[in-house]
Amino acid sequence: MSDIRASSASLMQAPTAKGPRDPWSVLRWTLLAMGAIVMVMPIIYMLSASIKYPYEMYDLNIIPKEPTFENYTYVLSDGRFMRWFANSFLIATITTISAVFFDALVGYALCKFRFRGRTFVFIAILSTLMIPTEMLVIPWYLMSKSLGWLDSYWGIMFPGIMTAFGTFLMKQFFETVPDDFLEAARIDGLNEFQIWWFVALPLVTPALSALAIFIFLGNWTAFLWPLIVTNSQELYTLPVGLTTFSVEQTVEWELIMTGAALATIPTLIVFLVFQRYIIRGVAMAGLKG
Amino acid sequence: MNTYRNLSIRQKQVVWAWGFLALPILFYVVIRFYPTANAIVLSFQSWNLLGPREWVGLENYEKLWNDPVFWKVFKNTFVYLILGTPISLVLSFVIAYHLDKTRLLHGTLRALYFLPFLTSTVAMAWVWRWFYQPVPIGLFNNFLASMGISQISFLNSTTNALPSILIPAIWAGLGFQIIIFMAGLRAIPTSYYEAARIDGVSSWTILSEITLPLLKPTIVFLVVFSSIGFLRIFDQVFNMTTNNPGGPLDSTKPLVLMIYQTAFSSFDMGYAAAQTVVLFAILLVVSLLQLRILRDKP
Numbered sequence: 001m002s003d004i005r006a007s008s009a010s011l012m013q014a015p016t017a018k019g020p021r022d023p024w025s026v027l028r029w030t031l032l033a034m035g036a037i038v039m040v041m042p043i044i045y046m047l048s049a050s051i052k053y054p055y056e057m058y059d060l061n062i063i064p065k066e067p068t069f070e071n072y073t074y075v076l077s078d079g080r081f082m083r084w085f086a087n088s089f090l091i092a093t094i095t096t097i098s099a100v101f102f103d104a105l106v107g108y109a110l111c112k113f114r115f116r117g118r119t120f121v122f123i124a125i126l127s128t129l130m131i132p133t134e135m136l137v138i139p140w141y142l143m144s145k146s147l148g149w150l151d152s153y154w155g156i157m158f159p160g161i162m163t164a165f166g167t168f169l170m171k172q173f174f175e176t177v178p179d180d181f182l183e184a185a186r187i188d189g190l191n192e193f194q195i196w197w198f199v200a201l202p203l204v205t206p207a208l209s210a211l212a213i214f215i216f217l218g219n220w221t222a223f224l225w226p227l228i229v230t231n232s233q234e235l236y237t238l239p240v241g242l243t244t245f246s247v248e249q250t251v252e253w254e255l256i257m258t259g260a261a262l263a264t265i266p267t268l269i270v271f272l273v274f275q276r277y278i279i280r281g282v283a284m285a286g287l288k289g
Numbered sequence: 290m291n292t293y294r295n296l297s298i299r300q301k302q303v304v305w306a307w308g309f310l311a312l313p314i315l316f317y318v319v320i321r322f323y324p325t326a327n328a329i330v331l332s333f334q335s336w337n338l339l340g341p342r343e344w345v346g347l348e349n350y351e352k353l354w355n356d357p358v359f360w361k362v363f364k365n366t367f368v369y370l371i372l373g374t375p376i377s378l379v380l381s382f383v384i385a386y387h388l389d390k391t392r393l394l395h396g397t398l399r400a401l402y403f404l405p406f407l408t409s410t411v412a413m414a415w416v417w418r419w420f421y422q423p424v425p426i427g428l429f430n431n432f433l434a435s436m437g438i439s440q441i442s443f444l445n446s447t448t449n450a451l452p453s454i455l456i457p458a459i460w461a462g463l464g465f466q467i468i469i470f471m472a473g474l475r476a477i478p479t480s481y482y483e484a485a486r487i488d489g490v491s492s493w494t495i496l497s498e499i500t501l502p503l504l505k506p507t508i509v510f511l512v513v514f515s516s517i518g519f520l521r522i523f524d525q526v527f528n529m530t531t532n533n534p535g536g537p538l539d540s541t542k543p544l545v546l547m548i549y550q551t552a553f554s555s556f557d558m559g560y561a562a563a564q565t566v567v568l569f570a571i572l573l574v575v576s577l578l579q580l581r582i583l584r585d586k587p
Contacts, residue, residue: 028387033394035384036401039460043404045428046416058425060432106313113306114299121310128321132521132572134545135565138331138552139324162316186298192305221409223524224545228553239411239524246415247531253419253426260412267407275400278407282465283472286510 043264049257057254071258075245081262083234084241091156091237092219098161099215100208106162107170108196112182122171128164133225141228151231160219166211169285173207174200210281220267238263331562338556349563358539358547359564366520366544369455370575373519377459377466378511384463385470386500399471406464414528417457418444421529444529447540454541458525462518466511473507474500509583513576520572521545544568 044062050071052064075081110122140159141150149155177200185195201208226237236244242263246256271278296304332349336342353359388399405413420428421443430440443453477500485495501508523545527534534550535542544564552561 025390029391029393032384032387032391032398036398039463040401040404042413042416042420042457042460043408045420046412049419058428058431060428060435102313102316105309109306109309113302113309115303115306118306121314124322125313125317128317130569130573130576131321131325132517132565132569134521134523134548135328135569136321136324138548138558138562138565139327140320141552142327142558143324159320162313164317164321167313192302192309196309217407221411223411223527224549228549239409242409242411242415243528243531246528251426253422256415257419260409260415263409263412267409268404271400271404271407275396279399279403279468282406283468286465286469286514287472287507 043268046257046260046264049254050261052254054252054254071254072262075255075258075262080233080241080245081238081259084236084238085262085266087153087235088220088238091153092216095157095160095219096212096216098157099163099166100212102162103166103211104170104201104204104208105196106167107172108174108200110167111171111174112177112179112200113192125164125167129168133159137225137228140225144229150229151235153235155229156226156235156237159225160215160222163215166215169211170204170207173204177203206280207284209277210284213278213281214285328562328565331559332566334559334562336558338558342559345559349560352560353563353567358542361539362535362542362544362547365451365540365542366522366571368451369458369522369543370516370519372452373455373459373522374512374516377462377515378508380459381463381466381511382470385467385474386496388467389471389474399467402467403464405461408461410461410524411528413457413461414525417453418529421453445537447537450530450537450541454522454525454529457529458519458522462515466515469507469511470504473504477503505583509580512583513579516575516579517572520568520575523549544571 048062048064049057051067051069053066053068053070056064056066106125110118110125136159144150144155144158149158181199181203182195185199190198221239222237223239223243226240227243230236230240233241233244242259245259249255249259293301293304331342333344333346334342335345335348384402388395388402391398419426422430423442423445424430424434424440427443429443433440442449444450481499481503482495485499490498520543522543526541526543526546527549530536530541535546545568548561548564548568551557551564
């Protein structure tokens with residue numbers, strides 16, 4: 001456990017010198033840098049196309065001769081993108097808060113309490129990891145249809161309000177919290193919920209933020225279920241809205257690229273600000289997952 | 290309240306434990322287990338959402354077995370897996386291995402490789418779809434034209450369309466795999482390398498005798514994780530072929546897209562449920578096989 005934290009934390013430092021200088025290091029660095037540029041090229045071309053006029057849209061140059069924000073004003077003018085953005089943000093935020101809360105609660109209960117049926121509950125929850133979402137979407141759809149959840153925020157959110165992956169991750173991390181701390185709090189007269197909230201949770205904040213990043217990203221980019229459960233454009237999430245918008249535009253690629261850029265730019269900004277936390281969080285969640 | 294006070298600490302904990310678990314257990318039963326059972330039951334029934342649900346026994350599975358589209362889709366799904374997993378793992382390992390030894394602009398390079406992982410698959414599917422268009426629109430063909438090379442038909446060709454869709458899928462997942470590989474590489478104690486260097490072992494031997502064996506848990510995780518991802522591919526295919534989903538001539542259609550169309554275009558719910566059961570079986574068998582094969586190797 002501790003070595004996973006250590007190795008995901010050590011990711012943040014550049015490697016230290018290991019022995020004699022490698023004669024191939026210049027070649028290695030050049031190839032790596034070229035690879036990195038190739039990796040971001042699609043994003044660069046998308047951004048570049050979004051500020052081009054149609055007449056130079058299909059030129060290979062990245063920096064337009066005549067940059068324009070007209071595409072953005074056009075795409076944003078009918079307000080649909082703002083709505084979809086707000087929907088996605090709201091849904092991803094609420095789902096993340098709920099999933100992190102419940103996953104930490106269940107992970108803690110399964111880790112720190114001794115009671116009959118504990119192993120059974122843990123294995124039952126863990127076994128749901130094997131069930132693919134695609135198998136559940138049809139029953140979820142039928143369920144939402146009969147309960148009137150179709151085409152509602154709750155309908156989009158309910159499948160994700162708890163996750164087995166997060167429960168497993170949190171259980172692993174609560175193993176690192178010493179029982180003595182909890183016992184001391186118990187003697188101080190805190191009840192079990194207070195012990196969890198005030199004592200145990202603050203000790204696993206890196207894990208909580210790692211899980212939050214993972215769940216937020218998953219919900220932000222989720223496509224299949226929102227596509228199935230929503231009917232009216234007002235309730236579309238950003239990916240579903242973008243698909244509809246792009247199909248409408250057919251050949252106006254500069255507008256499609258502007259829509260794609262609008263869906264991508266917020267994540268890019270968040271990444272640039274929280275880069276270290278995001279990479280460390282993804283490494284931590286991935287290694288335990 | 291008095292009865293609660295009279296309980297021992299252990300008994301109180303049991304009460305708290307079930308209190309913590311009550312709502313989650315309800316969730317897992319209603320939103321995970323009941324739908325799973327429902328999907329399996331539905332796969333033995335025939336239902337178009339309007340009429341009654343009728344028991345048809347194994348008819349849906351027989352229909353699937355005799356459906357030529359299913360076998361095409363089955364093959365496509367495995368082509369995504371068989372090409373996608375090895376290519377993305379080899380690429381990400383090579384990049385992670387070398388990136389781990391690079392100091393100059395280390396953080397920047399790593400961020401650039403990681404960036405595509407954070408993009409929305411739908412947005413990027415449309416970006417790549419634009420790249421793949423014929424002249425005078427598509428970037429790739431415009432580039433080929435400017436070099437005087439003949440055009441390539443990407444998404445309109447039954448042979449090229451699937452690899453063309455696979456490339457963005459590999460591209461988007463690479464950053465995650467690189468980060469996981471790098472974390473795995475960092476977890477290997479440097480003392481192993483130091484000892485090897487003192488013994489004068491070549492870097493190839495270090496790679497094959499120290500790095501790769503010690504990286505095995507990471508490799509197993511990434512093989513299983515990325516295989517499941519490729520077997521469930523949907524977003525990219527759906528968005529890059531909206532005018533004819535899974536086309537041309539079903540040459541790019543994966544199982545999840547077939548499920549989506551059967552359920553939500555044809556409303557053949559029983560048949561679609563049978564397809565989801567098959568998908569579940571495929572995922573289970575592939576993951577267990579991979580775990581078995583990779584763990585058994587010395």
